[in-house]
Amino acid sequence: MASSMVHVEHVTKTYPGGTQAVRDLSLEIPEGEIFTLVGPSGCGKTTTLRLIAGLEEPDAGVISFRDRRIVDIAQRIFVRANVRNVGMVFQSYAIWPHMTVEENVGYPLKLRGVSRGRIREQVAATLQLVGMAGMEKRPAPLLSGGQQQRVALARALVYEPDLLLLDEPFSNLDAKLRDQMRVEVKLLQHRLGITVVFVTHDQVEALSLSDHIAVMNLGELQQVGKPELLYQHPANPFVRDFLGKTILLRGLVSARGADGQVAVGVRGADDCVLFARGYDIRGFTPGQEVNVAIRPEDVELVAGEGIGTPTSAIGGTVEARLFMGERTEYRVAVPDQEPLLVYGRREQMVDEGGQVWLRPHGQNIAVWPA
Ligand SMILES: Nc1ncnc2c1ncn2[C@@H]1O[C@H](COP(=O)(O)OP(=O)(O)O)[C@@H](O)[C@H]1O
Ligand SMILES: [Mg+2]
Known part of the structure; x- marks a missing residue:
């Protein structure tokens, strides 16, 4: 420096x-x-x-x-x-x-x-x-x-x-x-x-x-x-x-890895386990209630009609669609969670009331005490 x-x-x-x-x-x-x-x-x-x-x-x-x-x-x-x-x-x-x-x-x-x-x-x-x-x-x-x-x-x-x-x-x-x-x-x-x-x-x-x-x-x-x-x-x-928008998901710690990562089962989505990192890793134990934080651009939105359940995805229903120009924002209702604000690609529109899958990806998933 x-x-x-x-x-x-x-x-x-x-x-x-x-x-x-x-x-x-x-x-x-x-x-x-x-x-x-x-x-x-x-x-x-x-x-x-x-x-x-x-x-x-x-x-x-x-x-x-x-x-x-x-x-x-x-x-x-x-x-x-x-x-x-x-x-x-x-x-x-x-x-x-x-x-x-x-x-x-x-x-x-x-x-x-x-x-x-x-x-x-x-x-x-x-x-x-x-x-x-x-x-x-x-x-x-x-x-x-x-x-x-x-x-x-x-x-x-x-x-x-x-x-x-x-x-x-x-x-x-x-x-x-x-x-x-x-x-x-x-x-x-x-x-x-x-x-x-x-x-x-x-x-x-x-x-x-x-x-x-x-x-x-x-x-x-x-x-x-x-x-x-x-x-x-x-x-x-x-x-x-x-500094920016966050999607917060409620979950339970299912395991702690030796590398400092924590596996978290997302509430309301039986199949979805996320691997997250904590700023202070010492505090997390299996069974603990936590919040998982993801930036909206790290969540992929997939139209749900007519496809099977993708792996490690969260199912939801579009409550409102907001066309923003460069992207579309969706307010998605998810079981056992607060409604989430998710970004969708412009070329793939989902109607209000439509079923969607949310797939978190990337390395920047963080876990916080609930
Ligand atoms: N001259 C002053 N006399 C008394 N209180 C002040 C004065 N200037 C600022 N404050 C108070 O100090 C705090 C910090 O103010 P300030 O530094 O102006 O914040 P910011 O620039 O981040 O908005 C605020 O609570 C403000 O009301
Ligand atoms: Mg000022």
């Missing part, structure tokens, strides 16, 4: 009034990557970003940039925000409406006493970078949402910060523009090689944009890892359900 750009150690932050927004948080943010903090609203993402930026002071803990201590509460060290060389785009990115694009983007340089000629050069180069070359003189009110977003990004990048902090920067954009900006931020990060800490509550944004993800809930870190790892091997049900 690359060396770390930001190191957060045992940081806690309580706001006046008593809300503990961040609890004993430790993070290592590698240099030159996009590192994403994701979690539901109120879990402490913005607070964490503001602690890194120096806009909030923690109650306890240490924050370092590379090997330099920026904050150490026990040692009474606190480096002020304006000398941390961090660029930040807030959720409400608020560019100044009475200024042109050039004045907006050049403002941080003006504050730093940079000469006019140099400001002009830097602004032009940064606008080029965010895809707004030549738009210097445009008044801010005449920009579209996406263009305003780019100006906010340019303003955060113009003084060449070591670290770029982005707090839900796309939340005010419509879905199409959000998809486009996501790709652009990724390309921009590749070009600049800058370290980006990205905050979002959107799991798709987190999965698609990040080199590493930290999932937070109620001020506490849940799991850190690469997107694929978190999606395939979530450490707890919170991470599992936050």
Whole structure:
């Protein structure tokens, strides 16, 4: 792994009034990557970003940039925000409406006493970078949402910060523009090689944009890892359900294998035994009630009319069919289970009321205590 750009150690932050927004948080943010903090609203993402930026002071803990201590509460060290060389785009990115694009983007340089000629050069180069070359003189009110977003990004990048902090920067954009900006931020990060800490509550944004993800809930870190790892091997049900959809099946442990796998008989489907892995395997014993978790894309839906019982399949009845364009989703009633939401292929439609078989496959079946 690359060396770390930001190191957060045992940081806690309580706001006046008593809300503990961040609890004993430790993070290592590698240099030159996009590192994403994701979690539901109120879990402490913005607070964490503001602690890194120096806009909030923690109650306890240490924050370092590379090997330099920026904050150490026990040692009474606190480096002020304006000398941390961090660029930040807030959720409400608020560019100044009475200024042109050039004045907006050049403002941080003006504050730093940079000469006019140099400001002009830097602004032009940064606008080029965010895809707004030549738009210097445009008044801010005449920009579209996406263009305003780019100006906010340019303003955060113009003084060449070591670290770029982005707090839900796309939340005010419509879905199409959000998809486009996501790709652009990724390309921009590749070009600049800058370290980006990205905050979002959107799991798709987190999965698609990040080199590493930290999932937070109620001020506490849940799991850190690469997107694929978190999606395939979530450490707890919170991470599992936050990062994507899950089909949960009730079952009984029938055997434990030496290799750490657990055989689970699915309730309501006599013939269906699934081989699943647990995050913490020690807890499972034969006869124990468990839940088996499978991602919907790992369950094959087969039309049931006129075929015999396939091996290790779960029989059910289609309650509702939802055509989604790229796929069709089926709500399937299964004996002794909650109704399941399953994906079907576009070329194979099953009518509502039709019989189907569900066949879980793949290596990523997980077992959890019921
Ligand atoms: N300035 C503040 N004063 C008091 N409580 C705050 C303040 N800012 C945030 N909080 C509280 O701290 C918790 C975490 O907030 P925040 O970091 O903004 O979460 P997120 O960005 O994940 O939505 C929430 O309960 C929020 O209400
Ligand atoms: Mg926030």
